[in-house]
Amino acid sequence: MLGLAAVFVANSYLSRAEKVPPPEGGMAKVVVATVSLPFGSAVTAEKIRVVDWPANSVPPGAFRDPIQLTSLGKGRVVLRQIEPGEPILASKLSGEGGRATMSAVLAPEMRAVAVRVSDVAAAGGFVLPGDTVDVFVTRTLQDPMGGASQQITDVLLQGTRVIAIDQNANDTSKDPAVGKTATLEVNQVDAQKLVLAQQVGQLTLVLRNLTDKPNPAVQTVGIEDLRDGAYVGGYAGPRARVADMAYLPPRPASAFRPARRAVPKNMNALPSTASVEIVRGTTGTSYEVKRYGSR
Secondary structure, eight states: OHHHHHHHHHHHHHHHHHOOOOOTTOEEEEEEESSOBOTTOBOOGGGEEEEEEEGGGOOTTBOSOTHHHHSTTOOOBBSSOBOTTOBOBGGGBOOTTOOOOHHHHSOTTOEEEEEEOOTTTTGGGTOOTTOEEEEEEEEEEOOTTSOOOEEEEEEEEEEEEEEEETTBOOTTOOSOOOOSEEEEEEOHHHHHHHHHHHHHEEEEEEEOOTTOOOOSSOOOEEGGGOSSSSOOOOOOOSSOOHHHHTTSOOOOOOOOOOOOOOOOGGGTTSOSEEEEEEEETTEEEEEEEEOTTOO
């Protein structure tokens, strides 16, 4: 009898605990993915299902009816990765009857520019779609004063997003891949810089952490800086850079020294001394002094 009473009390307690109060605003129907949907995959009936979702938490752009995605003539493809159980949003899909295009992935007012890369220039193949990189340009700089030319490396762009390697635009790729081209998302002016930089030098993509902030002042590295230790500022270009000046300590003001005037060679006949008379009261005294510039 005591055992039966304990079981009854436990079942009653568990039944009350399982009763979760319904959310405020009720429930709504939302279409979610049943499998992982990578970039470029088509949305079909077997890849989606309808679930109950709190009405107050339905994300903007969610679909309520699967017919909106699978009806005849309205086929859509995925533009951004969708995970299983994640609501399918209009912002992650192409238009009705559309296809996976690069222009649909670009942010407003941005441009996609493809640059040539190699296994070395792309961090050994570890630069993948969705990564953030800095772009370095190595070029030969001619001295306008007639001096010897010198190779230098500049930071061309910072914090640039990679949207594709070759024809792979899936930003969930994990396996390293060596590609021949990398497509970068940049604004219009930076796109012009990239096009010009490919003509005058060699580009290198350098991986950076997503949380790093761009450096407001960058440096130019020349051949004289190829030594062990910190950057020593060996490169001195024909024009002073504002970014470089931010790292240089202020120069002490030099004492003023009047220029010494040389005696012309054709004036050797001129006496090296001159007579100067100084009057004190009513008495004058003459002195012989050296002329200015004489030795």
